Amino acid sequence: MHVPESVTAYPQFSGTTSFPWFKALFDQNFFDSGVDIFFNFLLFYVPAGLLGWTVTARVKKGLSDTERQRLRSRFIGIVSLVGLILFCVVYFAKFRQPYVDYASVAALDGTNVIFPLIEYSYRDIDLMAVSQGPSLEHLLGTDREGRDVFTRLIYGTRISLTIGVVAVSIYTSIGLVLGSLAGFFGGRVDSIILRMIEIMMCFPVLFLILTLAGFIEEPSIFHIMLIIGLTGWTGIARLVRGEFLRLRNQDFVQAAIALGFTQARIIFRHVLPNAVQPVFVSATFGVAGAILIEATLSFLGVGPANAPSWGQILTSGRNTQQMTLILSSGFAIFLTISLLNLIGEGLRDATDPKLRK
Structure with missing residues (x-):
């Protein structure tokens, strides 16, 4: 400028x-x-x-x-x-x-200013353009507060994807550690971790998340990430445990034990890299599931009220009965989850030739 x-x-x-x-x-x-x-x-x-x-x-x-x-x-x-x-x-x-x-x-004479392609911010309020339909000025219309829906949908892309990726990273890390310990040591350690997995699986995930979210007065994006991350690790732990049970008696593990390597080195540098292939596939599906859970929480009124996530836009459309908000956010959620599921199936076929059709 x-x-x-x-x-x-x-x-x-x-x-x-x-x-x-x-x-x-x-x-x-x-x-x-x-x-x-x-x-x-x-x-x-x-x-x-x-x-x-x-x-x-x-x-x-x-x-x-x-x-x-x-x-x-x-x-x-x-x-x-x-x-x-x-x-x-x-x-x-x-x-x-x-x-x-x-x-x-x-507006000053002789002033050169370059503005971005999208004029509006995701929280700019225009009281003169409340609940408008699609137009050249607002491609997807505005919500009941006069905010541009198209801009909020774009910003919501990284909010929703971040919730999915961070939440999956949290519960993947927990599942990797607990599954590795259970599969490698077996015995009492395996029994304790299996009881923890069974206890977590006894509770319906959605109701457990709603219960935990009920204790938070002002839920934010980070709270949603943390809640999903702390409740979704059981599937990863079971996958990693099964892979460790399959790998721990193989020759390269026994050779590492004979060489006197520490247990931590054997677990995390020798066995775990050979056991993470199914985890990548499950994590890809998990990102899609986390996005859907966030949309569900927002739809039920538990998610963050001000964050421009797809779930919040869908909730706003439900409250105002604006089909533009419902269809745009719903299509974004549907397209993203479908693509992530296709990526997950592609990774599964690539890592396991037996599943190729």
Whole structure:
């Protein structure tokens, strides 16, 4: 944005060329959700990580397979740790900038301003355009508060996918650890973990989630992620346990035990990498299930009220009987779940040739 020296309303822009979009990505006056800050942070960090991966890939050419794998693991660990630290710094710094009416700045003579393709924010309220139908100005219309439905649907994509991915990551981690311990040690450890799995499976998942959500006064996106993550680990644990029971008596495990490796190294570096293939397939289906659970919670009024998730848009459409809101969010949920299920079936066929048709 280039602003001439004649500007008096906003002297900080006088005679300068500025890019307020970069600052606005981390402005917590606007992005009050950590999910938004996280995705905006990835816009810069992922390209930097890919560049570093490209540079290290050239170094790997002169190394052995073991050294190459070790370098790859260290690089992923360092990049993940540095990314987590930088994100925490950005998020907890609580960066805020004063409000600027860029439309007024654009109206000044000689001022060049570039606006985004989508004019509206997901929470911009227009009381003069409440509950409107689709039009050229609002492609999918507006809700009862005058917010643009198309913009909220786009923002809801990353909210819903984040809920699915993070929730599945939580219960996959729990299931991997408990299933590995049960399958490797057997005996009393296996019995205790199996009783835990059976107790969790006795409760209907949806009613258990609704009960846990009832104890939260103001449910947020992170609460939904945590609740789904803490209640869905039983299937992963059973899969990993079965794979460990199959693998623990094979020759490479017995050789590792004979060499005196620690039990933690045998479990997590030798057996677990050979037991995670069915977990990937189950996790893919789990992301679709988590998105559907979030939509169900929002539809029942338990989910976050202000987050522009697909479930919240569907709930708003149910309350106002606006078919645009119902059909747009419902189609987004249906399409995403269908694609994730197809990906899961493809992974299952690829990892198990016996299932190929």
